[in-house]
Amino acid sequence: MIEVHHLTKRYGAAVAVDELSFQVRPGQVTGFLGPNGAGKSTTMRVIMGLCRPTSGYGLIDGRPYPELERPLRQVGAFLEAKAVHPGRSVYHHLAGLAKSNRIPESRVNETLALVGLQTVARKRAAGLSLGMAQRLGLAAALLGNPPVLLLDEPVNGLDPEGILWIRGLIRRLADEGRTILVSSHLMSEMALTASHLIVIGRGRLLADTTIDDFIARNSRSFVRIRTPEQERVRDVLTAAGVEARRGPDGAIEVVGASLEQVGELIGRHHVTVHEVSMRSASLEEAFMQLTADSVEYRDDAGPAFPAGRMG
Amino acid sequence: MSALSSAVSFEMTKARTVRSTVWSLIFCFLVSVAIALLFGWVLRGAYDDMSPEGKAGFDPVASGYNGLRLGMIALVVFGVVLVGSEFSTGTIRSSLAAVPDRGRFYAAKIITGTTIALAVSVITTFATFFAAQTAIGSARNASITDQGALQATMGAIIYMTLLCTFSMGVAAVLRSPALSLGILVPLFFMVSEILNNLPGVQKVAQFLPDAAGQIMMRGDPPESTVLNGWTGVGLLTLWTAAALFAGYAGLRRWDG
Structure with missing residues (x-):
């Protein structure tokens, strides 16, 4: 289980995340939805211990991420496609990560096959297309076969084929009983993959509900x-x-x-x-309306989502 | 301990799977030996034309190690790239996801870089010694068994290794390989050199990290410095410890 408690992160005067609290329940896909700049990536980086919160904290199975033993076996994170040295080969990037967490090196080829990168295993990361870099990022997340996955905008910048592939992969991983938190700024993407939804805007929690409930309330x-x-x-x-x-x-x-x-x-x-x-009114519009009005709604206990309008 | 050893093997894998680090080490060896041969060859011919004072002060061991100065630049590049590329390429995020304890990550990085630098320094220094002495010729050269020769060789190895480790600490503070090299290379190989040749300034400049360490590389201790070989080692060790500590403090504050 992933928990975030009263998380606040300020960059100087700017507030990226503002008193955010939520829980990601095990065994399902939770969509983490918000417009660009809402604080999704910052929240995920705080959970991973990469980013230092101003106050509050994130926990994974009750412990801060930096205290996990062999964390890659417990949590797989896809935070950024380009967290790879451009001069290192696909295979060696994963082989190094495997060594760091005592994951058998045989997992490297298994994972490459899972994401469809076997043919470019010896290629240097600099030569990868965006779609391949994205797959390499996912391979790194899946290397330790972790029960918990944090995926930050995994479909960003992918072509339709890549998007379909990632949707299928996420569904398959969820069917295996993993806990998945996947962020996106696209409501339609969430409607297709997630069963629970956490919506944030300007760093604040706007909705924490099931996807069915969200659709019922918003798609008027x-x-x-x-x-x-x-x-x-x-x-x-x-x-x-x-x-x-x-x-x-x-x-x-x-x-x-x-x-x-x-x-x-x-x-x-x-x-x-x-x-x-x-x-x-599409879900996308409902979501846009919700987040555009986030400042006005932020103190309401139960915001009544108005129907969206066609332009 | 086992967690640290897997972090070290992670760092070892990263160090050997990128061309820039591997080539900087090869370059360190080749340049040092090539210059030693060239310099020795020139000295062999020039010795007879030296003044009597020049002949009296001729130190074949120190002269033979002139080539190491350029090889050291390559080793400084190695240390800087090993640490700095984590930040410049964004690899630091996947590294810290795998080894989230920053102290452990940093220790593994420094242990790995220092171990590689030590191994390369041992090979390079001995190869440079024998290459230089062969080129100088049997009439004037030093043998490794001569008084002070082995000590100077050990000094050179320690000097090269610590300078690389010092550079890793600096790169962890600055987080940019280009900026780190832009400061370290001119400091070590120009500013310090110039200051140490200005009679008044030299009293202070000898305390700069590379100058303090360099004293160790000589067969005979110089008379113009306050420091001798051992205090020079001590001072360079202090410099290195300070750089490592600053680098650790910087990494702890890193926010990505």
Whole structure:
């Protein structure tokens, strides 16, 4: 289990992480979601003992990371693809790490096969493409076959094929019962891989919930109406007790009524409309709205997430 | 202890799997021996033209070790690159993920670098001694069994090794190989040299790390310095300890 307690990290006057507390439960994939600069990487580096917190602490199975014996066998971390000497070969990079934690050298080739890097084992790290460097970073994380994984933006900069591959790998690792904390700034990515979600913005906790709950609360849909007779449509809707509001482009948005109900109302009153359609605020929009408003929501006990709007 | 030994074998693997470190060691050996041969050869021809004082003060052991000064630059480069590249390439993050106890990581790094520097210094110094003395010729040269020759050789080995270790400490403070070399190479091989040849300044300049250590390399102790071979070793050891401590303090504060 990974725990973070009242973690604060300041860089001079800037606050990267602000009184952040959460727990990552074992045996599932927890998504760590936040826009770029929200403090995800800093939090993960503090957990790893690389970054020194201003206050608070992170623990892995109840102990600070630096106190773990042979930590690579307990926690695998993917924090940055380029934490490799460019002049060292793929194989030697992993072989060195294996020695440091008394991991049998046979694991090096096993891990290379797992991430599909066997053919470039002798190649120097400088010659790797971004996708291969990413795979090497994952190989380093998986080398000790650890039960806990910390993956910081593993899909960043990958092509669609690489993204599919990593999704599959994460799912496979989760199926093996590992505890996985995977960060991303993409909500859609989290919806595909995570079962639990921790959302932060400006270093503060915004949501700590299951992915299903987050989707249920945030992916609201609405009926969009474009019409030259704005006033009449509004009157008709109001008279029927349906709430309407003005969308960002001037269209009317109706929440709480079905497409059929709205269509019948309009037909009954013979109003001219140019469009009546069903729209869904995507999770991505819900997430963006949540994090964009993070300053206003930060003191609310239970923020009511408003539905997103189509542009 | 076993945790430290696996950290050392990690560092050994890193040291031998990068070309820059391996080549700096090969370069150290080749340059030292080549210059010793060249310098010895020149001395063999020039001896007869020397003034009587020059002949009286001729120290074949110290002259033979002139080549080591350039080889030492390569060894300083080795120490600096070994430590500094961790920071400049970002490898420090994967290294500390594997060995998160910073004291253990640093100790393993210094033990590894110092052990390699010692081994290379032993080979290079003996090879340089025999190359130089062969080139100087049997009429004027020194034998390893001569008074002071073996002591000077040991002194040269200790000097080279400690200077490399000192450089590792400095690189851990500065975290940039380029900056470290930009300071150390001119300091050791120009500034110190110049200051030690200015009569007034030399009283102070002899206490610089490389000058203090250099006294050990001579067959006869010089008369112009306050320090002798042993106090020179002691002073260089103090310098090295100070650099190592500063490097450790810097690494403990490193925040990445």
